[in-house]
Amino acid sequence: MSSYAFSNVTASHTIHVDFAINTYSISSTKSSGGSITGSATLNYGSNKTFTITPSTGYHITNVKVDGVSQGAISSYAFSNVTASHTIHADFAINTYSISSTKSSGGSITGSATLNYGSNKTFTITPSTGYYITNVKVDGVSQGAISSYVFSNVTASHTIHADFAINTYSISSTKSSGGSITGSATLNYGSNKTFTITPSTGYHITNVKVDGVSKGAITSYTFSNVTANHTIHADFAINTYSLSSSKNSSGGSITASAVVNYGSSKIFSITPSTGYHITNVKVDGVSKGAITSYTFSNVTANHSIHADFAINTYLLASSSGSGGSITSSTSVNHGSSKTFTITPSNGYHITNIKVDGVSKGAIGSYTFSNVTTAHIIHADFAINTYAITSTRSVGGSITSSASVIHGGSKTFSITPSSGYDISNVKVDGVSKGIISSYTFSNVTSAHSIHVDFVLRTLDYSISSWDFPYNTSLSKTISVNSNVSWSLSESLSWISLSKTSGSGSSSVVIYCTENTSTSSRSGTITLSGGGIIRTFTVSQEKKQVSLSVSETTVYMDNGGNPIPTVYVTCNHTWSVSDNASWITFSPSSGSGNGRFYIYGDYNGSNQNRSGQVTVVSGGISRTITVIQHGKPDDGSGDGGPVEWEEEGF
The missing domain is CATH 2.60.40 (Immunoglobulin-like)
Incomplete structure (x- = not known):
């Protein structure tokens, strides 16, 4: 342990510690082929050198310390050792190269790498047609040997073989009248061509090779020569x-x-x-x-x-444009030739001239028993065709014209004001209502005719009056041969249709006139440049007005308050002509009523005024009579009894 604690000390104590130095192992290993210093145990901080020694014929290939390569070293020192280590040495046997070379013409065992102390035999073999001339080992001649053995090899060596080709003779001979390639000596397998050349004016009659005839050849090749040969050439005059x-x-x-x-x-x-x-x-x-x-x-x-x-003679033909003639040709003396003249489509022959003399518009001409040259010429002209234009009254059309074959002509058709095109016929066949027609690629005569028609647009009435009191409709007839339209801007009028083509019926609808004024308006019919108008009118409303009273009475205090009943089919209003009279309401519509009020009359005199009811220009007047203050001796007015008449 690294510490000791005395706790709750109650007496004296001793403590003693023993120490020892650390030691570390160095483990050495090796492959076969050499030695290394043996493994060792070392004190902390000490040093140790390991020696690596290869055996005879071997060498160090690598030394690894703790698995890390140190290269092919012969010693390694561990210094200040503080941990265990490993060291390993690898050895390999020495090898030596035997380099073999040769000249052309044979073969030798290929170069080799040999281990220390081993043996190797090299075989030397000439190619077919060759022989060995010499073998050198490490530059020293060994003679024309066919093999050599390297024994107990301890160093690198060289071995070289020289070869030479076999040779053969070819003997050449000849007769007089020419030459042949001279005799020659040839290498084995080579080729040789012998050329045989006759002298000027001579030719080869025969060539013999090794006594065998090869015919009258000009050269002979000996190929892949492997023996001696002979060749002989014979010649003769041409x-x-x-x-x-x-x-x-x-x-x-x-x-x-x-x-x-x-x-x-x-x-x-x-x-x-x-x-x-x-x-x-x-x-x-x-x-x-x-x-x-x-x-x-x-x-x-x-x-x-x-x-x-x-002997032959030229018959030359030519032509103007618009046709063809048989082509110019040469004919034998005394023979005949017919020339055909053909106009092109749309052309005709105008004249044929032979040797400048007119022969007329003929289609062929024959030259018979020809003894001299001639010329023939054809002239052509293009065909023309008449196109006849006609028309009825009411417009114009392009005038009749003459058109060349294959040409074109456009005819324009224009109706006069107030007219329309009704039909166009070309060669009697209707083309309908068209404003122009083009004859294209004309190849015959044609005709074109146009008919025009006067535009018509009318209606069955010139004006129409509607009563005021109800919604009504009336029907008019439109008579036309053109497209037309109806227009109006009256809020109280409506139409069943506003446009059409040809003749038709149209219903006109009218709403009730609630005004006390009559009203009218115009409806416009237009089409084909024609405008027609007619008037639609509606009478004013017929007003009826009556009141329940014509005269009313009240005392000086305004009692009783008169009630007037109004019978009317229109709006009405109330007015008066006296400042002391008032009424309520001041207006109404249809049947109704209103009340008449009188201010207090402090006079002892009766007074009167008028209330007028007006509707649609009709008025009804109501006379209002108010009694004066009665004389009762007290000087105060009060209720007074009266009779409407004679008070």
Whole structure:
């Protein structure tokens, strides 16, 4: 333990500690092939050197300390040791190289690496057709040996083998009239070509190899020579063929011949009656229209060929645009030729001229028994077609025109004001309502006709009056051949439809007029540039007004308060002409009532005024009579009894 505690000390004590130095092990190991200092145990901080020694014929390959390579060292020192360690040595046997080389022409056992003290035999073998000339070991000749043994090898060595090829003779001979490659000595397996050349004017007749004929060859190759040989050449003077030929029975040429080298020969060429020589070719090369040819100093085969042709005449044709004519051609003397003249589609022949003389608009012309050259020319013109335009009253169309074949023409159709196009016919076939028509790629005559129609737009009435008292409708008839529309801006009018095409019926709806004024408005019908208007009117409301009273009475205090009943089908209002009269209410609508009030009358005189009820321009007047203050002797007015009449 590293500490001791005396607790609750009640007496004296002693404590003693013993120490010892730390020791560490150094473990040494090795592979076979050498030695290393043995394992050891070392005190802390001490040093130790380990020696590594390879056995004879061996060497150190590596030393590892604690598993880490230190390289091929022969000693290692552990200094100030504070931990255990390991050291391991690896050895390997020494090896030596035996390097083998050779010249071409054979083989030798390949180079080798040998362990210390081992043996190795090297075999030397010449290739087929070769032999060994010498073997050197470490640069020292060993003679023409076929093997060598290295024993108990303790160092590197070299071994080299030299070879030489076998040789053979080839003997060449010849007759007069040429030459042959000279005799030669050849290496085994080599090749040799012998060239046989005849002298000028001679040729080879035969070549013999080892006494066997090879024919009239110009060279012979001895391949892969493995023995001696002979070759002999024979020659003879050359002869050459001169071959003549001709193309037809239109002439003759000297017959073919065979001539010796260096000689000459003349060939004659003669055309038959009515024929001529066109060309003479010598060895395929044109010499022109010659009548004879001489082969001089002949040194090769030749050919001569004569071509003859009958006399021909050119018939030259031409034409203007718009057609074709048989092409120009050459014809034999005395033969015939027909020329066909064909106009192109849409064209026609206008004239044919032969040697400048007009023959008219003919479709063919034949030259018979031709004995001279001629010319023929054709003229053409394009076809034209009439396009006839017609129309009815009410517009215009592009005028009739003449159009060339394949051309185009557009016809524009324009209706007059107030008219429309009703139909267009092309060649009698309806094309409908179109404003233009184009004839394209015209190849025949055509016609175009347009019909116009006057626009119509009308209605069945010019005005219409509605009564005021109810919602009503009326129907009008629109008569038209165009599209049309109806428009109005009246809040009290509505229409069953506002547009249409052609003839139709339209219902006009009218709401009740609650006003005491009549009203009217305009409805507009328009279409095809035509505008029609008609008036719609509605009478004012017919007002009825009556009152229950025509005269009312009240005392000077305004009693009783009169009640007036109004019978009316409209709105009404109340007014008066006296400042002392008031009423309530001041207006109403339909049947109703109002009350008349009178201010206090302090006079002893009766007074009167009027109340007027007005509705829709109609008025009803009510007379209001108020009694004066009665005279009762007290000077105060009070209720007074009266009768409406005669008081």
